Amino acid sequence: MSVDFQKQLNILDYGLASLWRRKTKNLSVILVFALVIFLLSSFQFLTGALTGFAEKTLRFAPEITVQHMVAGRQEQIPVAYGQTLKKIFGIRRVEPRVWGYHFSSVTGANITIWGLSSFAPSLQHTLLSGTMPSSETMGAVVLGQGVVRDLNLQGRRKFSLFRSDLTQKTFSVSGEFKPESELLTADLMLMSIADSRDFFKMSPEFATDLVVTVANPAEIDTIARKIADLLPGTRVVTRPQIQQTYNVVFGWRSGFGSVCLLTCLAAFIILAWDKASGMTPEEKREIGILKLLGWQTSDILAVRFYEGIAVSLLALILGCTLGYIHIVLFEGVLFRPLMFGWSVLTPHLNLTPVIHLTDILLITCFSILPYLAATVIPTWRAASVAPDSAMR
Amino acid sequence: MRMRPSSIFALILVLLLGVDLVLVAQSLLPDQTGELNEVLTYELGLSDLCLSTEARYTRHLSISDTTAPFMDHPAALEHFPSGSFYGIVQ
Numbered sequence: 059m060s061v062d063f064q065k066q067l068n069i070l071d072y073g074l075a076s077l078w079r080r081k082t083k084n085l086s087v088i089l090v091f092a093l094v095i096f097l098l099s100s101f102q103f104l105t106g107a108l109t110g111f112a113e114k115t116l117r118f119a120p121e122i123t124v125q126h127m128v129a130g131r132q133e134q135i136p137v138a139y140g141q142t143l144k145k146i147f148g149i150r151r152v153e154p155r156v157w158g159y160h161f162s163s164v165t166g167a168n169i170t171i172w173g174l175s176s177f178a179p180s181l182q183h184t185l186l187s188g189t190m191p192s193s194e195t196m197g198a199v200v201l202g203q204g205v206v207r208d209l210n211l212q213g214r215r216k217f218s219l220f221r222s223d224l225t226q227k228t229f230s231v232s233g234e235f236k237p238e239s240e241l242l243t244a245d246l247m248l249m250s251i252a253d254s255r256d257f258f259k260m261s262p263e264f265a266t267d268l269v270v271t272v273a274n275p276a277e278i279d280t281i282a283r284k285i286a287d288l289l290p291g292t293r294v295v296t297r298p299q300i301q302q303t304y305n306v307v308f309g310w311r312s313g314f315g316s317v318c319l320l321t322c323l324a325a326f327i328i329l330a331w332d333k334a335s336g337m338t339p340e341e342k343r344e345i346g347i348l349k350l351l352g353w354q355t356s357d358i359l360a361v362r363f364y365e366g367i368a369v370s371l372l373a374l375i376l377g378c379t380l381g382y383i384h385i386v387l388f389e390g391v392l393f394r395p396l397m398f399g400w401s402v403l404t405p406h407l408n409l410t411p412v413i414h415l416t417d418i419l420l421i422t423c424f425s426i427l428p429y430l431a432a433t434v435i436p437t438w439r440a441a442s443v444a445p446d447s448a449m450r
Numbered sequence: 451m452r453m454r455p456s457s458i459f460a461l462i463l464v465l466l467l468g469v470d471l472v473l474v475a476q477s478l479l480p481d482q483t484g485e486l487n488e489v490l491t492y493e494l495g496l497s498d499l500c501l502s503t504e505a506r507y508t509r510h511l512s513i514s515d516t517t518a519p520f521m522d523h524p525a526a527l528e529h530f531p532s533g534s535f536y537g538i539v540q
């Protein structure tokens with residue numbers, strides 16, 4: 059072992075022993091520090107996992123969705139618009155969709171009713187139990203796990219919902235979606251398009267929106283512009299826009315994201331202010347004694363540097379580990395009330411955050427660097443003065 | 451023999467990093483649900499994640515108006531809690 063390394067190891071030992079002498083204070087600092095990092099990392103891991111999930115799955119979202127706008131609100135779109143759209147070169151298919159929401163006055167849940175014109179055979183693999191109904195089967199529905207919990211059918215296969223005019227429509231449960239798909243299907247009630255049209259009392263001339271499939275995905279934006287020109291009263295949403303949405307909604311600019319970031323910043327500013335505003339007389343005396351014993355200024359700085367590294371590194375690892383456990387094992391339980399608000403139907407968050415180096419660097423920049431600066435700079439100021447005046 | 455403070459500290463770090471390693475290794479296991487969710491998105495034509503179901507504009511973030519929260523009545527303010535969690539879609 060080289061002499062230099064041995065010297066640094068001894069300085070590290072001295073610094074750690076010095077931290078342990080003031081263990082109550084230092085453990086409190088580590089705890090508070092770790093809690094702040096926990097908040098920051100939890101938010102980063104949760105939003106990162108959700109963005110990653112959205113990126114992976116929404117690659118298959120509808121290429122173009124056309125909505126009809128009346129007085130700034132989305133209204134039913136005439137199905138005849140589909141014929142107009144088919145004139146645009148490059149459009150392969152236009153499909154009217156009928157979907158909407160049902161508010162259950164009993165439980166207060168909002169259920170998404172989703173009408174499908176044809177049920178692909180591949181959908182059978184997405185079911186936990188039962189079968190996918192055919193588009194001709196009337197009254198058969200497939201339920202998301204959230205809806206299953208909300209309806210509390212207890213083995214019954216039939217249930218009724220009230221239409222908006224308070225007439226009843228009876229459904230029979232044909233199948234249930236797998237719990238692994240809850241992030242997409244928790245509140246979904248899938249049925250044939252004829253059923254959803256009947257449930258919403260929607261005239262056959264209208265639909266909720268139109269989904270356009272294009273021949274060449276590279277032309278999505280061009281065709282979207284043509285649609286907007288051809289049908290001025292419509293809003294055209296493209297697949298890239300849908301994907302982009304989930305890149306921005308979970309950012310630091312959201313209300314809660316800003317709160318997390320500002321809380322952390324405020325905590326670190328207070329900590330830095332406390333440290334930078336001056337050392338205690340005891341700390342100054344310790345520096346004086348060390349200098350009298352022959353320690354160099356650089357050695358004293360090294361002690362404080364190692365102390366700062368030890369405290370912030372421990373808090374960083376502890377905070378990040380707790381943040382990861384919070385998201386993976388506890389499904390982000392602290393964020394759920396805010397993320398889901400007053401939602402009655404909530405999905406289980408089976409998320410696996412992918413740890414990016416940038417996330418760790420961001421958290422490190424907000425934690426270790428300010429703490430090190432706040433620890434070393436006052437020490438440098440105190441260690442630069444003569445030992446006798448430091449002791450006085 | 452008494453351990454040096456630096457050895458105790460290194461031991462604590464190794465233990466914590468060991469826990470992290472186990473957690474990260476679990477997250478690297480093959481994802482079985484990816485294909486399932488992709489099939490659902492494609493075949494049903496889904497456009498949004500089912501997170502907050504309290505309001506239509508938080509349920510379907512990507513195909514709702516940014517002004518939808520303020521449409522309930524003149525001078526309406528947004529009052530759903532989850533609205534504060536999601537950033538503004540430009």
